[in-house]
Amino acid sequence: MxxxxxxxxxxxxxxxxxxxxxxxxxxxxxxxxxxxxxxxxxxxGYRSRAAFKLVEIDDKARLLKPGARVVDLGAAPGGWTQVALERIGPAGKVVALDLLAMDPVPGAITLQGDFQDPAAEQAVLAALAGQADLVLSDMAPNTTGHAATDHLRIMALAELALDFALKVLAPGGGFVAKVFQGGSEKGLLEQLKQRFAAVRHVKPPASRKDSSELYVVATGFRPA
Structure with missing residues (x-):
């Protein structure tokens, strides 16, 4: 689309x-x-309008390849999981992980847990039966209305998601995370550029114009 x-x-x-x-x-x-x-x-039949953000990101970046193994962090309510399943086809695998219980998405493996917990990391790898080709994160903290505070909070969350991705990604894999526009992306971008061949920002049309959100897209993972 x-x-x-x-x-x-x-x-x-x-x-x-x-x-x-x-x-x-x-x-x-x-x-x-x-x-x-x-x-x-x-x-x-998508569970959220956010599903179209992933549709538009993937139309541009071509991340969701047939047969890929995908991890969707903070997956609830499951819109991104649905899109990933559609695009990777029956030969691929999607593991949806969220701290809260979510309704299962037919075709996906749904896990409940904290992605910072080593047990959750091991459960994801076991469910995938190997390393991931792509880690997705549309996670955002509860906003306070104070732009600087909200920016710092989402950047911290994105850095934690990246830390998880570095542990589970296969060589050549990709990473997508939501961030807010602001002044402290530099540290995250430096980490990404050290470990990925290409890094860019994408603001999909489905992201509301009055929102400061955008997505960092990194491809070509290089293990340490």
Whole structure:
């Protein structure tokens, strides 16, 4: 799939303000109802609009190859897992790992645990029956509304995801992680450039324009 999802243009829905509903929740509901990616996700059976972010990243970077072994960190509710399964085909494997319980995704191996726990790392490798070709992370911490704090928190999470990826990736593998635009990506990028042949940023069209999120995409993993 390329470009915006079908149904991108349509009638704008406005909600009558319900008693007891805050202005913020009112705006959120209206945005959801008028979001073409939300409608397209529902039409295609994806569990979240975020699925289209991975679709668009992969259309550009060609990461999800048939038969690949993929790890989806912080996988709930499972939108990225669904896309990965579609693109790697029946010969591949997807392991979805989340700290919280999530509904199984048919075709994927769903694990519950903390990816920082060595036991979770071993469980992932056992489920894959080998090393991973790609590690995905769409994880983000709960935001505080303070841009500098939120940026530091997501960068710390991305660095932890990278640490996990370095332990489980096969030579030549890839890594994708969500980050926020800001001033402290330098340390993460330096680590990535030391261990991967190519590193770039991608902001997929499905990422809302008013969001500071973007994705770091690294390919060609070089083991130490």
């Amino acid at each position: 390329k470009g915006p999802p079908p149904g991108g243009r349509g009638v704008t829905t406005r909600l009558r303000t319900a008693k007891g509903r805050s202005t913020a929740s009112q705006k959120w509901l209206e945005r959801q109802l008028n979001d073409p990616y939300v409608r397209a996700a529902q039409a295609r």
